[in-house]
Structures are given as C-alpha cells and as structure tokens.
Amino acid sequence: MTGVRVCAFSELVQDEARRVEVEGVPIALVRDSNDEVFAIGDTCTHGEVSLSEGFVEDETLECWAHGSAFSLRTGKPLNLPAYEPVPVYGVEIDGDDVLIDINVKKEN
Numbered sequence: 001m002t003g004v005r006v007c008a009f010s011e012l013v014q015d016e017a018r019r020v021e022v023e024g025v026p027i028a029l030v031r032d033s034n035d036e037v038f039a040i041g042d043t044c045t046h047g048e049v050s051l052s053e054g055f056v057e058d059e060t061l062e063c064w065a066h067g068s069a070f071s072l073r074t075g076k077p078l079n080l081p082a083y084e085p086v087p088v089y090g091v092e093i094d095g096d097d098v099l100i101d102i103n104v105k106k107e108n
Contacts, residue, residue: 003092003099010096012037017061019052022102027089028052028061029098030072037093038072039100041086045077051086074106 006020012031019042020027026042028051042052044063051070055062060078062069068082075085090104 003090003101003104005097006100007098008096009037009093009098012098015056017052017054017056019050020100022089022100025102026050027100027102028054029091029100030056030061032056032059032072037091037098039089039091040070040072040075041088043086044068044070044082045084045086046082 004022014031015033017028017030020029027039028042030038042050044051046068047065049065051061051063054064059072060069061072066081069078070086075088077083088106090101092099
C-alpha cells in the first residue's frame, strides 16, 4: 500500500476519533481499545456533520448530532436516521507512522 502519513500511532488516543485530511478528503481516524486503527469518511451521511466529533464505542463511531452509529470496519450505518454508508479507507502502521491510502477503499 502506498499511503500518506497522517500522524504517529503514539499520538492517537484509544477510543477517540481524530479528524485528518488526505488530498482534501476529510477522514475520521480511530484507534480502538484493541489498538486497531480505522479510517472512515468523516462526514455523516445523514446530517453532513463531522463524525470525528462523535463517540467511539467498540467498533463503532456515533454521530454526535443525531445518534447514527457507523461500523468502523464496513462504514455501514447501524441505526437510523443515517441509511447510507461512509467510505472506509486502507490503513497501514509502519513503525510509529499511520499511513492512509484513499485509493484503497474497503467494500461496504
């Protein structure tokens, strides 16, 4: 994978989302409680608000505005009001570097 470095792994706080941008694409970056890192589209498909301001629980990121939770693995909404998925991007950890490739999208 040819990704873009967005931050150091050590900078990520467990169970918190962080907004990053790769080539102008807003991404919510999450390090879960198992130290796995996920990158999903940062814009809620229901309310056009930043998901990185939301709440992380297990493998979900919940929109702070209307409560839709999105799977960090698939990008699929797990409850209403959102019904459209967000994109999920490829993540690689290289030493302490977190790399994201926006050209590698995982299937929803």
